[in-house]
Every structure is written in structure tokens, then in C-alpha cells.
Amino acid sequence: MVKPGARIAILLFVFGSLRVTAQEDASEADRTEMVAMRDGVRLATSVYLPAGDGPWPAVLTRTPYDRTRYGRRAPQYTGAGYAFVVQDFRGRYDSEGVYEPYQTEMEDGYDAVEWIASQTWCNGKVGISGRSAMGIAANLAAAADPPHLVCCYVVTAPESLFDESYFMGGVFREHFRGNFMRLTGAEDQIPVLKRRVVMDEQWRRTDLVHHRMSIDIPIYQVGGWYDMFAKGAINNFVALQYHGREGARGNQKLWMGPWAHSPLSGDLAYPNARGLDGGFAEEMRWFDHWLKKNDNGIMDEPAMTYYHLA
Secondary structure, X not given: OOOOXXXXXXXXXXXXXXXXXXXXXXXXXXXXXXXXOOOOXXXXXXXXOOOOOOOEEEEEEEEOOOHHHHXXXXXXXXXXXXXXEEEEOOOOOOOOOOOOOOOOXXXXXXXXXXXXXOOOOEEEEEEEEEEOHXXXXXXXXXXXXXXXXXXXXXEOOOOOHHHHHHOHHHXXXXXXXXXXXXXXXXXXXXXXXXXXOOOOHHHHHHOHHHOXXXXXXXXXXXXXXXXXXXXXXXHHHHHHHHHOOOOOOOOOEEEEEOOOOOOOOOOOOOOOOOOHHHHHHHHHHHHHHHHHOOOOOHHHOOOEEEEOOO
């Protein structure tokens, strides 16, 4: 699936584990705002700012899992000179509105980016970071094409929610998607979803594969060989890297490692494999290059990197 002649790096990563590298106690937000979306619904948004005088570039994460949990990550971003912004999805925790997973992520992502760019503490350059549900939100925000979104760093996200998340093989994924719906307070929507077993216009609203050609920014895709979204990560990279709009074409990255969506168990072992959380330094290199114009060499490296057991 990689274009002939593409440069590929085979790396054996330095050993690391899946662990949180940020401080365990959540940092207190510098400010919390109720940010109005285009339809008037207000979303709870925490803002963490670096020390000193701005304005700064900003990194946004949008989540269904309670924005206050992400305060522990804030010092990593603010310490690197970024404003860090975390927003609850519509209808989740302190945000207003009705929670319908991913149905308004294009519009809400667009509005969140443009609100950030308009703030006095932001220099107008915004990136988005996210894993899994947050990565899906990042991809959909990029597809909405907000003018001030410069780049994204996306970990384990699909090209099609319908095929890869809800109905892989044509059967509703009760264990994964059903449990996600229960965890995020949308259990009452499960019976309706189970009846939507064919592609329709509502699915097309949330499937990136139908919106990829609207993306005109660099995206760093991180995927896992055992992850259910492996196909999506690879296909998103290939489509944007070789067939994307100007701005996206030729500016993508893909890093594939021996990971699943959650920690692997059993007798599988991969020597010298760096864990997903070990990629924060790479994320910072990505944002530094695109948001700060730091010529750190990341775009001189191969577009695709993957783990290979030698």
C-alpha cells in the first residue's frame, strides 16, 4: 500500500514502557471557558498557559473522557512553550448539548480551533493532538478545514468508524463499541445504532474516508500492527501523502509499531520496542517544526517508519 519508491525507515526503538510521563496530579487550569459553538451550545474548555508573556502557538485536545483528567499532561506542553487547551465533547461532563458520538466533531472542532486562534494568548497557530476517540476528533476537525489549524498528531484512529469501529465484518461490535457507548453515557443510542447496518448519509458524516480530500495540512499518523484501526492509519497516510490536497500531499508521516489499542497480553514480546507514550518527544518535534518553524530535520526523515523484528 506504500507508493513505489517511497522512502521507508526500519527502526528498532529504544526500550520503553506504556506509562504516563507527566506528573500524576492534575495541574490547575489557568482559565476555564464556556466556548460557544455556531449553534449557541457552549463547551467546557480548560486553558493552560506557559510562564511568561505570550502569545504562543496552541495545542488542542478534544475528549469525551473529562477534560480535567488531562491537566497532568499540561506541563509537558506548557513547558515546551505551547498553550494547551482541552475541551469536553458536546454533552459530556461540563459541556452543554446532547452527546451523540462524533456527529458534530467537524463543526465543533472547527469552531474550537478558530476560537483558540482569536484569543490574545494565541499567536494564531493551532495544532491538535489526540489518541483513539480524541484522534478521531482531530481527523474530523482537520477535514472541516479551519483556517488556523496548522497540523495534527493523531494516534490510533480509523478512516471509517462504520467499517473499523462499529460494524467490523458486518456485526455490531458489542464488546468494544457497546462498552464505549456505555462508558460515555450513550447507552440509550445502542439499539438505534444496531439497526444502522448499512452505509447511510449519517455514517458518511463521521467517516473520514468521505472527507479526506478536504484536508490540506500535515498529519502525523501513529498506528499499531495489532490495533483495530491499523488499516485506517495506513490508508489515511497513503491517501493524504500521495493524493491529498496541496499542503497535505508530501507532508504526512506514519509511524507503525507493535501495539494494540490497549496493552498486549500473553506471550507476545517485542524487544527494543518503544511504547506509545514514548512518542511524546516525536510529537513535540512535529509541533515544533510546523507550529514554531523549527528546522529540526523531521521532514528530512523518511515519511514512514515501522517496527520490524530483526
